[in-house]
Amino acid sequence: MPLLLLIETSTSACSVALAQGDGVLAIMHLKEPRTQSSLLAPLIQQLLKEQQIEISQCDAIAVSAGPGSYTGLRVGVSTAKGLCFGSGKPLIAIDSLQIMAQNCIDRMEGACLKETTIIPMMDARRMEVYTACYNLNGEKLSATQAVVIDTNSFSAELTHGNIIFTGDGVEKCNSLLTHPNARFVPLTPSADGMRKAAYQAFQSKSFADLAYFEPYYLKEFVAKITCKASPLQPSAAP
DSSP states (O other), X not given: OOEEEEEEOSSSSEEEEEEETTEEEEEEEEOSTXXXXXXXXXXXXXXXXXXXXXXXXXXXXXXXXXXXXXXXXXXXXXXXXXXXXXXXXXXXXXXXXXXXXXXXXXXXXXXXXXXXXEEEEEEOSTTXXXXXXXXXXXXXXXXXXXXXXXXXXXXXXXXXXXXXXXXXXXXXXXXXXXXXXXXXXXXXXXXXXXXXXXXXXXHTTOOBOTTTOOOOOOOSOOOOOEEXXXXXXXXXXX
């Protein structure tokens, strides 16, 4: 089983974990907001030291690829790239919303109905969130886009079936989306939510290009998408 270092920095907080295959060996969280630039590297060093593991023993390094905080993603990706360049290990990039979706699935521990869709929401500016749709296997059903939340958001999806809205953006919508099919699971993305996707990427050798890979900031409008045959409501183009 490959030994993977996981780095999650898509929000103001961050976390790092070690995974053996798709199982987590250890995880550490940095609770102080907006301190990635100064504390991420020491956090990784502490994790490796406590587990008595050298970076050279890791088979790959996985990092949250975006969307998310510009500063957090930049710090996380630059740190991961530096470790990869120094150790000769491959880089794995994991969608930040997929991490949130997996965190939610893990927290629910099989309590979701089969027809449930997971919609992670990452807090953006004002009433805007970054979002996409996922099934209970953590598979992406739609492209990522920015959505401005109002009382009509996701009305077609909610009519279709049960929706779990999760992530650090749900506080913007839990008072607006009152449909009985809506459920809210607030959470901050955590590195342990990367383990399955990172393991699958390692097995398939789906590695990012160290020289050219950049985080996906989603600063601009993303094309309209379909989730369960129903479009999410996009934000207005800038």
